[in-house]
Amino acid sequence: MSTAVAQPVDEVKSTPWSGGRSPFNVEYGKLMMWFFLLSDAFTFSTLLISYGALRFSAPTWPAPSLVFQSFPGVIEHGAPLVFVGLMTFILIMSSVTMVLAVEAGHRNAKKEVIWWMLGTILGGLMFLSCQALEWTHLHNEGFWWGHVPTPEVMKEFFNKPGVTLSQMTMTSHQFANLFFTITGFHGFHVFSGVIINIIITINVLVGTYQKRGSYLMVEKVGLYWHFVDLVWVFVFTFFYLV
C-alpha cells in the first residue's frame, strides 16, 4: 500500500486561477480597457494593411517626400517631413505628460495630476490643430476623398519616370482616400481622447478620485491615450516614411 499522503479533498486551492480573485491582478475596468484597445488595434491594422496591399500592387505611388514637404503657413516647399516631425514630437510629449499624471496619481498628488493632465489636453489640442492645417493644405492642393489635383500639380508628386497620367490619377485617388480615412480615423481617436481627458480632469478637480482613494481612472484613460500615440507611430511610418 502506498504511504503517500493524499491531498485532502476539501483543501482550498490558492493558485491564481482557482477563483475568488483576479488572476491577472488587474482591476476589471482596466482589463476591459486593454481588451477594447486590442479590438481597436485590429481595426487600425485592417486599415493599414489594406493600405499596404493597395500600395504594394500599385504601379506607382505619390512620393511622401514630395507630397508632405510644406510647413503650412511658414514654408511652402522643400521642407519634407518637418511638419509631421513636429506633430510626432507633440504626440510623444503628450504621452509623457500623461504617464507623469499617472505617476503623480500613484502618489495621490492631486495638484500634480491636474497640471500633467492639462498638459496632456494641450498636447492633444495642438496635435489636432496641426492635423487641421495639414488637411487644409492637402485639400488646397486638390486632394480629398474622391478628388485628386489637376494633372500639372499631380505630376510633381511622382519621382518615378515613365508613369502614365491614368496611372497617376488612379494611385492619387487611392492615396487620397486612404490618407484621409486613416489619419481621419486616428484624428477622431485623438479628439475623443481629448474629450475623455477633459472629463477625467474635471473629476480630478472636484476631488472624485481623492474621495475614492485611487487615481485608477487616470491610469485607464492613460492607456487609451498611449494607444493613440502608438497608432500614430505606425501611421507616421507607413504614410510618411515608407
Place this chain on the structure above:
Amino acid sequence: MSTETTHAHTHEGGGHGEHEGMTRKRIWKVFYILLGITAIEFLVALGVAPHYRGALWINPIYIILTLFKAFYIVGYFMHLKFEKLDMALAIIVPILFIIGLILVLTNESHYWIDLRL
C-alpha cells in the same frame, strides 16, 4: 505557473497591485529613447534614403525601428512589462493574428499586380 502560491499581491479591491514600475527618471529615459529612435528615422528618411532610391533594405529599417518604439510605448508607458505574464500574453498573443492578415494580403496584392499587367 499553476504552482505559484505567493500571496504578496494582496488584492485591495482593484488598487495598484504593481510594483513601483515607472519612476519619473525612468519616464524621461523612455522619452529620450523614443525621441532618439524618431530622430534616427528622420536621418534615414532625409539623409540616407535619397541616395539609395528604390533600395529594398530601407523599409525594413523603418519597420524595425517602429516596432522598437511600439515596444517602449506598450511596455513602459502602458505598463504592460510590469503586469503579470498571463495578462501580457492575453494581450500580445491575439496581436500575432495580424501577421496572418499581413501574409494573406501581401500574397493577394501580388495577384493584383498580375491582374493589372
